[in-house]
Structures are given as C-alpha cells and as structure tokens.
Amino acid sequence: MKNLLIISSLLLLCNIALTKSEKIDLTSVNGGTNCAFCTIIVNLVEELALVYNDTVENSLNNLCNFLPEGLFRFTCNQAVETFGPIIIDGIYSKENGDVICHALNFCHTDKGQPECNLLPKKKNSIEERVKIFKRNLMLKNKPITVVPKSGVCDIPFLKELCDYINKIFNNHVPGIDVDNDGHSTIPTFRGSSWKGKDCNDLSKNVRPGVKPSNGDKVTDSNCNGIFGKAPDSNKTYEDLFCKNSKPIGIAVLGDSISAHFSIPEQWLDAHQINGAVFEHLAFIIENELDWPQLSTQTGYMNSSWPVVLSQTKSIYLKLIERNRCNFRDYQNVGVNGARTGSMKDIVKSLSRNQKEDQPLLVTLSLVGNDVCNGHPDTLDHMTKPKEFHSNLVYILDYLDTVLPNGSHVMLTGLANGSILYDVLSQRAHPIGRVKNDVTYSDVYTYLSCLQISPCNGWMTTNDTLRKMTTDYAVMLSDIVKDIALNYNYKHFDMLYTDVPIRQMMDIWESMGGERWQLIESVDGFHINQNGNILLADLYWDILSKSNPDWIGPENQFNNDIIKLFGNQGDSSRLKKFKSIDDLNIYFVKTHKTASSALQNVLIRLADTRNMRVINKLGREVEIVQEKNLNNKIFFIHGRHNRRVAESAFPRNNSLYMTILRNPADQLVSSINYFMRLQDDREEIIRNIQNEKKIQSLGKKDRIYCLLRNSASYDLGLVDCAESYQGSEQNLIERFKQDVDFVILTEFFNEGLILLKSLLNLSYRDIVCLSVNQGTKKKETKDRQWAESIIKKVSNADVILYNYYLKKYQTIAILLKDEVNELKKQIQFYENKCTDGREQKYAYKDVPFVGYTLKKNLTDDLNNYCWKLTIPELDFLDYINEKSKKIWGFNS
Helix, strand or coil: CHHHHHHHHHHCHHHHHHHHHHCCCCCCCCCHHHHHHHHHHHHHHHHHHHHCCCCHHHHHHHHHHHCCCCHHHHHHHHHHHHHHHHHHHHHHCCCCHHHHHHHCCCCCCCCCCCCCCCCCCCCCCHHHHHHHHHHHHHHCCCCCCCCCCCCHHHCHHHHHHHHHHHHHHCCCCCCCCCCCCCCCCCCCCCCCCCECCCCCCCCCCCCCCECCCHHHCCCCCCCCCCCCECCCCCCEHHHHHCCCCCCCEEEEEECHHHHCECCCHHHCCCCCCCHHHHCCHHHHHHCCCECHHHCCCCCCCCEEECCEEECCCCHHHHHHHHCHHHCCCEEEEECCCCCHHHHHHHHHHCCCCCCCECCEEEEEECCCCCCCCCCCCHHHHCCCHHHHHHHHHHHHHHHHHHCCCCEEEEEECCCCCHHHHHHHCCCECHHHCCCCCCEHHHHHHHHHHCCCCCCCCCCCCCHHHHHHHHHHHHHHHHHHHHHHHHCCCCCEEEEEECCCHHHHHHHHHHCCCCHHHHECCCCCCCECHHHHHHHHHHHHHHHHHHCHHHHCCCCCCHHHHHHHHCCCCCCHHHHHHHCCCCCEEEEECCCCCCHHHHHHHHHHHHHHHCCEEECCCCHHHHHHHHCCCCCEEEEECCCCCHHHHHHHCCHHHEEEEEEECCHHHHHHHHHHHCHHHHHCHHHHHHHCCCHHHHHHHHHHCHHHHHHCCHHHHHCCCCCCCCCCCCCHHHHHHHHHHHCCEEEEHHHHHHHHHHHHHHHCCCHHHHCCCCCCECCCCCCHHHHHHHHHHHHHHCHHHHHHHHHHHHHHHHHHHHCHHHHHHHHHHHHHHHHHHEEEEEEEEECCCEEEEEEEECCCCCHHHHHHHHHHHCCHHHHHHHHHHHHHHHHCCCC
C-alpha cells in the first residue's frame, strides 16, 4: 500500500502539476487521486495473482515484501492489515478495482458528476455492483473499513508517510546546505542530483561556478577538482588550464520535462515487479520522481539501476567534454507543474552571484503547464497571453539581477502535445498489459473524469479540443519568440528555439524505432530517456550552429586536466577539512539552549585531537596569532564580535557555529534557571514587553538582556533587550555571514549527525549526555504565556529559529536512521558509564541534575565516561591545566 501513496500524490503527474501550481483540492471530485491509486493497486494485486498463479493473500504480502524495510514496508503492512480483507474478498468475488475502491470509499460519484471507471465495465453500473458486494460482505459478517472523506493522509498509519512526501515536494532548495550557498553534499532533497556537488559545505565561498580564489593555489574553491601550483611554472593549474578557456556553467529553469519526471513502469507491470525495482525507492521519491541526473540539460551520469538501464547525453556533459574546467557547474531548477506564474518564485532558487561567479548558459523552458490543467473547462484556465508575457518579462528581469555579465539565455516555446494522443491512444497501458484491457485512451478519459488529468487539452479523445490547445500553445510560443527578438538585457543575450519534438521522433524512426518508444510509459505525457538523449543532440546542434560563441572554444588542456586530476571528484581542501588538520572551530554559546552539552562534545574532540582550547579572547589570542597556531577551538559565552573573532579565527579555515532554541522555551528556561530572574519573576512578566524598562535593568545586570532576543544578543545582532527593526531577509543574510553551522536544540541529535559528517567523526565522538539538566519543572501556563508574547519581545530570535526549523524538519527525515543509531549509542554509554542521576550545583548556588559515574570501570572506559559526564566548569578546569602544560598558556 506504500504504492498507494506513490501513485496518489506522486505517481500521477497531474497531482503534482496541479496541486503545486494551482493549489486545487483534487480529492474532492469522485475521489480524485485517492480513487486512482486504490484502483491501480487493487488491479495490480489481481494481476500479480494471475501472472504467478498465486493466491490474492500472497500477492498482497509479496507486494509489501518488495518494498525496502522501514517506513515503506511498515506502512504497507499496516495498509494490508486494514484494507486487505475487503480487497481479497472482492477479487475472489470477481469484482474489479473500480468496485472494490468504491466500496472502501476511496472512490465515489459526486452529485452531478459522471461515474468514473478505469477498468472495463460489467453490465451493471459500479454503484449497483458496490451494493451487491457490500450486501455479500454483510452476510459474511465482514466489516468494511472505509477511508475518511478528507483523504488517505488522515489515516493514522499513513500520516507519517504523507508528511514525508509533502516535505519533499514543497521544497525546491537543498534540504542540507550548511553554508547556505545553494549547493549540497548529498544527492537527493534538491542536492547534487540537481546542482553541482559542494566540495566544502562549511564555506559559502567554496561552491561550483565561483571564480577561483587566488588561482586555487591551495584550495579548490570552485569544486571543479583543479587546484594547486604547477611545479615547473609560477602559475597555478587553474590559471594555466582554465583562466583563458572561457568557462561557463549551465542551468535550466523548467518544468517536469526539464527535471525529467519518470515513474518506473516496473512498479505497475505485474510481469516486471520485484524487490530489485524498489531498491532505490527512497532515492527516487526524495528526488520528487524526477531524474535530473539523467536529464537533457544537466544529466551527468549513466544509470545501471534495474528501473533505468541507460547512458546519458546532456548539454552539461557536452560542455565539460569541450572544457573540463566547467566540471560540476550545473543547476537543474526544474519543478513538476511549473508554469510561468510559479516560475516567478522558483527562479529565485537559482544559485548565482553576479559579481563572484562565472557566466551561465540558462535554458528557460516551460513547455506545457501554461496550457495544461485538469479542469473540465480547461481553456478557461490556460494562462492568458497578457499574463504570460508579463510573467516571462518578470523572470528575465530577475535573471538580469543575478546572472554574471556574459551569460546567455535560450528560451524555448511550448511543445506540441497533440502528438501524445496520436502516438499512444490505442496502445495498452502498463496497468492493462496482463489482460490487455486498458489503453492510454482509457487512462486519459479516467483521469479527466476524476479531474486530475495533467493536461485535459491534449490527453483527450476530443479532436477539436486537442487542436484548440495546440493553437493556444503556438500563440504563447509566439510571445516567447517576440520577447527573445525584441527585448535586450545588460548581462545576457537571448536565443529562441522551438521544442524539437517532431525532429526527435523523425530521427528515432530513421533509426528503426517507433514513436511511442520515446514517451514515458506510465504517465504517457513526458519524454523518456531515449528522447532525452536525442533532444540533447538537437539542442547542442542548435547552439553550435546559431551561437557557437555561447559554448566556448575547446580547451587545449583537457587531456592534461584528465591526466593530473582524473575524474576531478575530490580536492585536498576537503580531505584536510575532514581530517580536522589546520581547522579552527569558533563556537558562540547561547544561553539555555543545550550549548554546554554541545561544548562537551567539542572539548572531548579537542582533547582527543590535541586541539588548543581558548575560552576568552584576550592575551591568549595574541599568543595564538604570534605563534600562528591552527587547530584550535574557541568557546564564547559572551557577545560575539565578528571583527575580533576573525583576527584570530580566519574564515577561510574556521568553522563558525552556534546553537538556537525555540525562543519561547528559551525564555521560560532562563527565568526558571537564573536565581535573580526567579526572584523578579512577577516584575518580568509585567514589564517584559516594555523594551526600555528591560534595557534599563540590563544596564545594571546583563542577565536581563537574555529576556528579549536572547540568542540574537549573544550573537551580536541586536543590543541588550532590543527589538529588531529590519527585514527578515537582511537579518538572515547578516547571520549567515557570521555563522557557518547551526544546530537547533529541538533537533540536537540531527545536528550532531551533521557535525559527524562534516568533520569525519565517529558515533563515539558525538555521544552526548544531558549533564546540565535543570531541576525546576516547566509549567504549562509558563509556556503558554511565553508563546503569547514571544513574537513581540524576541522577533529576531523567532525569525532565525523559524528559518532553520524548516531546514531541520527536512533534515530529520533524511537522517532518521543515523539518529536512531546515535540514540542507541547514547543509551549504551549511559548504561555503561552511570549509576543514575544526582543533584549538583553550578556557580555555587545553581542546582542541576548530573550523573553519578560508575565505579570499577576499566581505565580507558573510565576516562571516556568521566569526560562524558563531567560538569561544564570541571571540564574547563581540566582543559585549562592541560593547556598550561602543553602550550604554556591558560585556556
């Protein structure tokens, strides 16, 4: 039943295209996608039983066992347990998926709507068949579990999966991007499958496409794998091989065609389905059912996966074949369902700095969604010409503010989608291959009946409507062409081309193929991998003939680059950073955020790696500068001062990090923890919204500065108790300039996993026990009070926290298995090291709950456990003594 959700909200392009671009509730018409996924799955179960001559029960269980262990298989088993008995009885009663899914309430016929069927009808209507089926179930005393009218996502065991899917499809920026430069180190969640892989996710100055820093003499700043100084020359390899080669990156702004939307037909064909075809299920879903890594514009790898066995050709691969200096400089900003209106926002996820980066070759290709929609009155919902023109001009105007000088933009018209029906309509769809009873025409009609068709104008039996849709697409294409010919921009020039669909099909036929072999078999709407390869050749031919200067000359040093740097997939900078050689860590502690727990991890790291620990910026920093000491960690529990910090911790080899917490919880925790605030509790509650009053208290005692915008005050972003007056964007950008890496208290373990990955640590390195737990119980009314006033008194903290909360909500999905492993390790060492909790005191009078260390531990384990459970101040005393002995100064 995991497949149910894939098909309902992911598998059918219509759901993605329409719900994302038009925000339409598609479950309200005859069951919409809920109905479609149920019908398809029940039909698949029946076909599995037929193909393998097996029972329906075994077919259902086999379907679940095909799925990867974990969330997918668990959800499937729960679904089978809930709906399986009715499905089994229905199939044995010779009822088809249409009838069974109506009985389960996945499907229904709304008032004034026609009855929708995917599978061949019997003599009676579906409604009559359902009545008979339900009557027979009652006679057998079999209860029917029905789907709530609100949809499958309100079924408890499906909620987690729905949340997982929604978070994936609602974000079009990298899910993990520590330095916020738009590039990631992981492939999915809009990572390196979509944009060139970041080779240092701790520095926004290191990213694909940036102009080299100092000739990349030491570091690979642009991630193309070319760095270092040539031994027989005064030049760096970057200057020698790339400087005069006219490097250029590539990007595509588009829809599902550009992103290469593809649903493996093996998932729906009973003859082909098995466990191997679901091996990469999570990866495929986390890439939104898109395959940008194989796409026409930005594909960069071949595929040997069971669901896609193919080579890849792309504009990007042709560019790096021409000039190896272009390596990794690609961006696919294709979004399923994108049309010109939504692209006005999507375009802002393009990562390019006008002053710092190389020029970019951009393809703006929105080929269908401005004429495609699922409405029955489809013509009325096509983008109006005036709006279409305005949207395009807005997008191009924005590009002129971010693209470096010397960039280029290739605009395409809309595709002629009428070809789809002509080529596919009478062919059997994968859903109906076993019994040869469902054609593409049947599927198109069914989706239109449910009003979830990705394109009612072209995927229809109505010849007149198909022609009208094509005429409308031609009209919009003429607008694109007119803009390309008559508009001029400062930082880029433009070229218009039609989408060469017919040329692609003609070439394929001349090679002995048939046209249907170029179209995605499941959705019957997109170009498949065969077509992508041909389109790449056609677009490259257009560029080579009309604008050869856009693609640059062939680099005469390509062979030298390959000889010296191989696949260009690594850099010494990354290796050095991961081994923590020459790395400095600057940690800005924030109050009441679990910063002491994080400090424990970092001090243990420093202790085992012999890193210098500094606890205040003073004479110690001068010593560090005089001796040119690297490999050091600094903790500040005062206010961050960027100028002073960077004098001892240069940004090019330092990781600046901090920790944030939900501001309402942080406020309550501060009042409950600090004795002076506890004593003035009533006065604080009365006056906390009075900025000047709290500021006057803060002048006498800095502890009061923690009542308003506490974290932002610690980070030097606002003054004591001050409200922030600027824009959200300015605050976030200023913060990101100061801080490379942020952990959220509420996602503490996820943050530790990220730190482990960034610094190449072990689980043992990041195990962390709560050694400084408060003693005062939090009252619900305190939390409610704080929540009611927090946006007014701590607006800066709220802005920063909410910004990173969205990121960590996605990260939590990705790191679920690693976090579970960390929790096991924490539990193991808590049991191994401690005999429970005991109350202790910090700063003489502040109570907290710490740990009692076990006795009779081995020396090695005792040393580790002692450092794991030691209170903060005692650990600092220990590290201070070590600093005196080894380096001659206090920490």
